[in-house]
Amino acid sequence: MTKRVYLDNAATTPLAPEVFDAMAPVLKDSFGNPSSTHSFGREVKGKIEVARRKIAKMLNVTPGELVFTSGGTEADNMAIQCSVRDLGVTRIITSKVEHHAVLHTVEELEENDQATVVYVKLHEDGCVDLDHLEELLAASSEKTLVSLMHANNEIGNLLPIKAVSVLCRKYNALFHSDTVQTMAHYQFDLEELDIDFVTAAAHKFHGPKGTGFLYINKSLKLRPLIHGGSQEREMRGGTENVYGIIGLAKAMELSWDHIVEHQQHVQGVKDHMIARLTEAFPEVQFNGSCGMSNKSLYTVLNVLLPQTEKASMLLFSLDLMGVACSGGSACTSGSNTGSHVLRGINAQMDRPSVRFSFSRYTTKEDVDFAVDCLQNIYSEKKAMA
Ligand SMILES: Cc1ncc(COP(=O)(O)O)c(C=O)c1O
Incomplete structure (x- = not known):
């Protein structure tokens, strides 16, 4: 062959060649631990914060609203599990066609009696039935999280994400959208979108594998899912994937600009x-x-x-x-x-x-x-x- x-x-x-070029010198030379207070550490920490600021600017959010993760799966887990543990969510509305990072997480929460899970109806073309979503939202006063992906990774149907965000605000529900397939394929203004969580993975837009982020609306106070050091403003323990984060920001910039x-x-x-x-x-x-x-x-x-x-x-x-x-x-x-x-x-x-x-x-x-x-x-x- x-x-x-x-x-x-x-x-x-x-991986985009430009992303490789941005990552290679960091991998080669910037070896300091970002948590170290000496110059080697500070230099690397500075690079992470520049990357965070660049991404925040593109999404029109503040840098503190972004937590770097190991990718989409971790970010989905964090949004959902922390909403139940820290924000009083006892009911989750999702769909049968979500990624397993969402489906298996909500199934586990239901099995452990931590939340009830309700599945919104889908139209024949795979799109969410918004009338049914509104019925479900109106039917209960329990603290509810809606978790619906922006685009399906298998069949590509798009969620009218703004309409869902408006419905969630109307019924005082939290809204998480798995944007792994759409981040950097569409431009988002998250301030305007008025959403609680979005998840992203760099490897879906010509960045490196094993790196992504969770956007958490600044009005929400969560505790970490992964415990350890005080990295990521105490939101995620573990030494940062420095070159991954640099590659993520570069990949996103390249996609955004073109x-x-x-x-x-x-x-x-x-x-x-x-x-x-x-x-x-x-x-x-x-x-x-x-x-x-x-x-x-x-x-x-x-x-x-x-x-x-x-x-x-x-x-x-x-x-x-x-x-x-x-x-x-x-x-x-x-x-x-x-x-x-x-x-x-x-x-x-x-x-x-x-x-x-x-x-x-x-x-x-x-x-x-x-x-x-x-x-x-x-x-x-x-x-x-
Ligand atoms: C929609 C969606 N969500 C989540 C994930 C998981 O992302 P990751 O592989 O970065 O953990 C994927 C990956 O296929 C995906 O397509």
């Missing part, structure tokens, strides 16, 4: 794939709302392909031909049978679904290669049948 194309950017994205250009490029690639697939496979459908550009994340295309007797081998065959894509979220790559998201929207499970996801580095040629490979697989299957 010579040619390889990467169409799994919702799982993770390649956001429209990147959006247009990626949307063009996605539209090209929709057109090519529709031409190649007249029966093709797109799961959730990802075929509609106004309702879905421009980086994700979840494709319901025609039936084939070798559906279970589809991802494997594509991989052998050099096309990297996924059947669901990264943890379920290799099969779509386990996708809780596709089940959650009652997608057709008797036909294979494949998630293709794009980045600013993806080209229309990459898409052509992938569609050609798919066509070859299907025509071989027909010839064999």
Whole structure:
């Protein structure tokens, strides 16, 4: 195999070369512990605070509202678990298609009798039924946390995040949104959005793995989830992932500065794939709302392909031909049978679904290669049948 194309950017994205260039000198030379009071430590601590200020400025928040974490999973856990432990939340409204970082956290809280969990209805296209959300909010005076992702990592449907924030304020509920798939893909003004928590992971926007952040609205007083030293203004113990944080800020800056250009490029690639697939496979459908550009994340295309007797081998065959894509979220790559998201929207499970996801580095040629490979697989299957 010579040619390889990467169409799994919702799982993770390649590190931008500029991000590597920003991280390498820190990794090489800035080795001081940021908690040390001597010059080696102070120098590194200064770099972390510059990174924090840059991110805060982009999001229109204060630096103290950002806690650096090991990524999206930790940030989701922190927002939800600390809301229950520290803010008196006893009821959580979420949806069946959230990431497992949210779903497994709320399930655990429910099993331990720490909170009741209610699931909001979804429309057929995977979008949240806002009328039902309002009914649920109005139905109880218990302290409630709403946890709904901004864009789904498997099917890309977008939440009208401002409308949800307005509803949450109306009913005095806290609002957490997992923005892991949308941070730095859209620009957020969090002050204007008026939200309590958002979560981000650098590796979804060409930053390094193992680093992210939680935004916590300054009106909320939480205690740390991870106990230890007094790092992160006593909000998260543990020596900071310094080069990760530097890379996170650089990746975010790069995306922010070129956001429209990147959006247009990626949307063009996605539209090209929709057109090519529709031409190649007249029966093709797109799961959730990802075929509609106004309702879905421009980086994700979840494709319901025609039936084939070798559906279970589809991802494997594509991989052998050099096309990297996924059947669901990264943890379920290799099969779509386990996708809780596709089940959650009652997608057709008797036909294979494949998630293709794009980045600013993806080209229309990459898409052509992938569609050609798919066509070859299907025509071989027909010839064999
Ligand atoms: C929507 C969403 N939330 C959370 C996560 C977890 O992020 P991390 O891998 O940084 O822990 C992911 C990663 O796939 C994601 O797509």
